[in-house]
Amino acid sequence: MAVLHNRISNAELKLQMLRETEPRVTVSFYKYFHISAPQQFRDDLYTRFESIKVFGRVYIAQEGINGQISVPKGNMDAFRDTLYAADPALDGIRLNVAVDDDGKSFWVLRMKVRNKVVADGIDDPTFDPSRTGKYLKAKEYNEITQDPDTIVVDMRNHYEYEVGHFENAIEVPSDTFREQLPMAVEMLKEHKNKNIVMYCTGGIRCEKASAYMLHNGFRNVYHLEGGIIEYVHKAREENLPVKFVGKNFVFDERLGERISEDVIARCHQCGAPCDTHTNCKNEGCHLLFIQCKKCAEEMAGCCSDECKHVVRLPEEERKKLRKGADRGRMIFNKSRNNPLLRKRTVSGN
Numbered sequence: 001m002a003v004l005h006n007r008i009s010n011a012e013l014k015l016q017m018l019r020e021t022e023p024r025v026t027v028s029f030y031k032y033f034h035i036s037a038p039q040q041f042r043d044d045l046y047t048r049f050e051s052i053k054v055f056g057r058v059y060i061a062q063e064g065i066n067g068q069i070s071v072p073k074g075n076m077d078a079f080r081d082t083l084y085a086a087d088p089a090l091d092g093i094r095l096n097v098a099v100d101d102d103g104k105s106f107w108v109l110r111m112k113v114r115n116k117v118v119a120d121g122i123d124d125p126t127f128d129p130s131r132t133g134k135y136l137k138a139k140e141y142n143e144i145t146q147d148p149d150t151i152v153v154d155m156r157n158h159y160e161y162e163v164g165h166f167e168n169a170i171e172v173p174s175d176t177f178r179e180q181l182p183m184a185v186e187m188l189k190e191h192k193n194k195n196i197v198m199y200c201t202g203g204i205r206c207e208k209a210s211a212y213m214l215h216n217g218f219r220n221v222y223h224l225e226g227g228i229i230e231y232v233h234k235a236r237e238e239n240l241p242v243k244f245v246g247k248n249f250v251f252d253e254r255l256g257e258r259i260s261e262d263v264i265a266r267c268h269q270c271g272a273p274c275d276t277h278t279n280c281k282n283e284g285c286h287l288l289f290i291q292c293k294k295c296a297e298e299m300a301g302c303c304s305d306e307c308k309h310v311v312r313l314p315e316e317e318r319k320k321l322r323k324g325a326d327r328g329r330m331i332f333n334k335s336r337n338n339p340l341l342r343k344r345t346v347s348g349n
Helices: 010-019 038-051 073-085 138-144 158-163 177-187 204-215 227-237 293-298 305-311 315-322
Strands: 024-032 055-061 064-072 109-113 134-136 150-154 164-166 195-199 220-224 244-248 277-279 288-290
Touching: 024 073, 024 204, 038 055, 038 073, 038 109, 064 073, 134 138, 138 195, 138 227, 150 164, 158 164, 158 244, 158 288, 177 204, 195 204, 195 227, 204 220, 220 227, 227 244, 305 315
Parallel strands: 055 109, 134 220, 150 195, 195 220
Antiparallel strands: 024 064, 055 064, 164 244, 277 288
């Protein structure tokens, strides 16, 4: 009987990945389509992906599939053929190749069945996610955003927006997509006749968001095809001005890919210009935050003096502290309302 999940420790898997000599390619993809038997679909695809050494995260639900993976460069054709053949709806779907990639984004394959591939909090039975806004390619995006009657809306979380976003894009300040959807409707309710352009990292969130805006009476709704990743590739290929400033946050080991040299964020501990996200080295905390090199050295990669003290304890004591600890929403919750500044910064510095 085939093994349909990983049985090796994360530490060993990471070492195995780092020992690999063949370059890897980081790819994201998604598709909204009906899957009648998600668990069987998942198990079949897991076996095929594992055979060609695919690593990463893939979520499957009755509404479709969402994946962020890495694959050995020599297996890209096999990966493409495998994915396209998994269901007629997947034949030829867009694959977003990472912009700034070191090939070290993932080291294990995790495939999960969920209620939805993107948690949206929508329980309205009349909502149709297939009735989406109009796609915009890179050139079309640059053109429509010159119109003063166009509003550009970032449909990513606030910690993603903080390190990089499109010029003149408005933020919908929240931690989760499900919070953002009603917030976006409320924020834009006076602009139902304007062009509403939505974007996200790879397209999956803004596609559903565009459908939700249409569902709520907005008329001229657009979304960026392939998200930031596809936009940057096409803009560079076509020698177009790249309107994205800063770094594109990604949900893998890299935590970001450089788009422009602009650093628009600040270290959460000292306030110096910085856009490097990290997770607190205290495994019982693991808070996501922005930390400069100087603070990383001073704080041993930790978010607080308390965590710094914990990481210096013997491993057995750290295990005891971690056991049963409730981290709640600490992971990927760099709260804008609870800065980690250890010292007061002077305005403008």
